[in-house]
Amino acid sequence: DSGVTQTPKHLITATGQRVTLRCSPRSGDLSVYWYQQSLDQGLQFLIQYYNGEERAKGNILERFSAQQFPDLHSELNLSSLELGDSALYFCASSPGQGRLSGELFFGEGSRLTVL
Amino acid sequence: AQSVAQPEDQVNVAEGNPLTVKCTYSVSGNPYLFWYVQYPNRGLQFLLKYITGDNLVKGSYGFEAEFNKSQTSFHLKKPSALVSDSALYFCAVRDGGDDMRFGAGTRLTVKP
Numbered sequence: 001d002s003g004v005t006q007t008p009k010h011l012i013t014a015t016g017q018r019v020t021l022r023c024s025p026r027s028g029d030l031s032v033y034w035y036q037q038s039l040d041q042g043l044q045f046l047i048q049y050y051n052g053e054e055r056a057k058g059n060i061l062e063r064f065s066a067q068q069f070p071d072l073h074s075e076l077n078l079s080s081l082e083l084g085d086s087a088l089y090f091c092a093s094s095p096g097q098g099r100l101s102g103e104l105f106f107g108e109g110s111r112l113t114v115l
Numbered sequence: 116a117q118s119v120a121q122p123e124d125q126v127n128v129a130e131g132n133p134l135t136v137k138c139t140y141s142v143s144g145n146p147y148l149f150w151y152v153q154y155p156n157r158g159l160q161f162l163l164k165y166i167t168g169d170n171l172v173k174g175s176y177g178f179e180a181e182f183n184k185s186q187t188s189f190h191l192k193k194p195s196a197l198v199s200d201s202a203l204y205f206c207a208v209r210d211g212g213d214d215m216r217f218g219a220g221t222r223l224t225v226k227p
Contacts, residue, residue: 002158031213042219043159043205056214090158103149104215106158 003027006091006107014115018079021110023091025072031055031094032074033104034066038087049074081114088112117142117210119189121218128196129226136191136221138206148189149207149215150180159205165189176200196225 003026013019025032034046036059045058049068060066063081068074078085088111092104119140128134140146147166151159163174170182180191191204206218 002160004158033215035217043217045214045216048214050213058214092159103161103164104159105161106151108158 002105002107004091004093004105004107006089006110008110009108010111010113012113012115013081015081015083017081017114018077019081019112021076021078021089021091021112023074023076023093023107025074025091025093026105029093029095029105030072032068032072033092033094034060034074034076035090035092036087037090037109038084043090046076078112081112083114086112086114117146117208117216119148119206119208119216119218121204121206121221123221124219125222125224127224127226130198131195134193134196134200134223134225136204136206136223138189138191138218140187140189140206140208142208142210144210146189147209148180148182149209150174150178150189150191151205151207151217153203153205153220155202162191162204196223198225198227201225 005024007022030051033048036044046060047066048056052068063079066076088109090109092106094102094104149164150162153159165172165182173179203220205220207215
């Protein structure tokens with residue numbers, strides 16, 4: 001158990017809908033990362049937050065947004081969903097900025113299926 | 116921006132034989148390199164990392180990796196493969212930014 005909790009584990013929805021994925025980082029970790037894993041594109045970095053502030057942005061679509069709350073949990077919002085958004089979404093956490101040598105700790109992922 | 120490449124989608128080895136999963140990297144500064152393993156329907160698990168120092172890094176489950184600066188490589192190795200090592204392996208890199216970039220992954224199959 002990595003200590004990172006993601007909910008829901010599975011989610012099935014329709015095109016055009018909006019969903020929210022939630023992540024609770026390991027106790028004490030200030031950084032939260034979101035990744036998308038799809039069959040044909042591997043593990044894509046979406047966005048990173050550190051102590052409530054956005055720190056790095058990857059290949060995140062404009063239809064997607066995220067935030068990190070004062071209690072350090074994070075939410076990834078996906079809107080106007082398309083079939084191609086079906087994927088496994090991972091959250092990871094680490095102690096935080098300046099600890100570049102540190103590994104990330106991953107949750108078990110949220111599997112999103114868009115029908 | 117930093118990146119890693121895993122040139123092999125699939126690696127097949129027989130149980131008991133040595134295994135190598137290849138990774139090359141591209142960074143503008145000093146690299147921090149990582150290997151992760153993913154079992155079916157699970158999150159990624161950390162195996163080992165290179166930060167500085169000895170080019171041969173030892174990690175979990177008997178895995179090790181060799182950092183080669185001149186070849187910009189960080190190959191994952193194990194002297195004797197087990198069937199239970201069958202999984203998806205990811206190489207990852209940081210070079211000064213907070214974000215970590217992953218390779219496309221290599222599926223390792225160890226046959227009895």
